[in-house]
Each structure stands twice: as C-alpha cells, then as structure tokens.
Amino acid sequence: MDELNRKSVEEFRESEKIPIVVVLDNIRSMHNVGSVFRTADAFLLQGMVLCGYTPQPPHRDIHKTALGATETVHWQYSATTVEAVQRLKNEGYKVYAIEQVVNSIPLHRFEYNGPLAVVFGNEVNGVEEEVLKLCDGSIEIPQLGMKHSLNISVAAGIVLWELVSNKIG
Helix, strand or coil: CCCCCCCCHHHHHHCCCEEEEEEEECCCCHHHHHHHHHHHHHCCEEEEEEECCCCCCCCHHHHHHHCCHHHCCCEEEECCHHHHHHHHHHCCCEEEEECCCCCCEEHHHCCCCCCEEEEECECCCECCHHHHHHCCEEEECCCCCCCCCCCHHHHHHHHHHHHHHHHHC
16 A cells, blocks of 8 residues: 555545535446445545435445445435535535536536536436536536447546546646
C-alpha cells in the first residue's frame, strides 16, 4: 500500500473530497452498484445516494465489484430519487441527470462550479421523468456508434473522470 501511495480507510475518510455526489436511481444490478462505489472511491468523491430499489451494502455481490469501497465512500439511502434530488438541491447542489434528452449538454462541453450531484438511471428505463423535471439539466455522453447506450458502470466511469479531471487538471 505504501509503495502504491494508497490511502488507508481512515486517511480516505479524513481526506478533503471532490464535491460530487452520485445518485443511483433504481439500479437493478448489484455489480453495477459495486462498480460505481469503486469509481467514487477512485476519484475521492463526496458520496453516493442509493435510491428506490437500488441494492445496498452489505451484500456479497456488491462487495465483489466494490472491493472495499463501500467502507470508504460515504453513502446513504433515499426511498425515492425525487426526495434525494430535492434534499441535494436544498443543500446547495446543482443536480444533473446523465441522460440523452432534448437540450442535453454534451459531456465535453459541460462546465460547473460548486457542489454537483449527478443522477444515473435504471439500466433499462433511464432516469425517471419526474426526476428529470427536478434536475438543473441533463448531460449526455456523445456516442458515435449504432447502440447509443452504455452500461451504467461504464457511463459513470466516463462521466466522473471527465468531471474530476477538469477539477484536478
């Protein structure tokens, strides 16, 4: 650990975080949840909000992909994503859905200052319509192929790296 310059759990918890919160809107896959935990740890994010029927730690299948990140990343549960978004907005966060919708902002053109929350939607249905209406906008990952969709864990990695790299680079 020392040679790799990795933080201990305690050092991670005490570190100043990047003011980004990930909101998971009714994610089905425990592996996706674990992967996003791992990405949030890698980028030293403020935390995560697991909403609706999104699986919660502790669970063997989440742990399998999180590799201990559920012990480092601050997380909380919200019964609905609407409640989570309203609370984050009341706390001063700008909230953006990661979704392909009319007037979405291409990821490479998105700029922000201050605390930010990003909402990743269900693997099949995306971000709920009611949640989209509450968001300050939507960010989309430009895609050139035929499918125009990415697994949530891949999308989270792309989006979060782009947001964090703009703050550290």
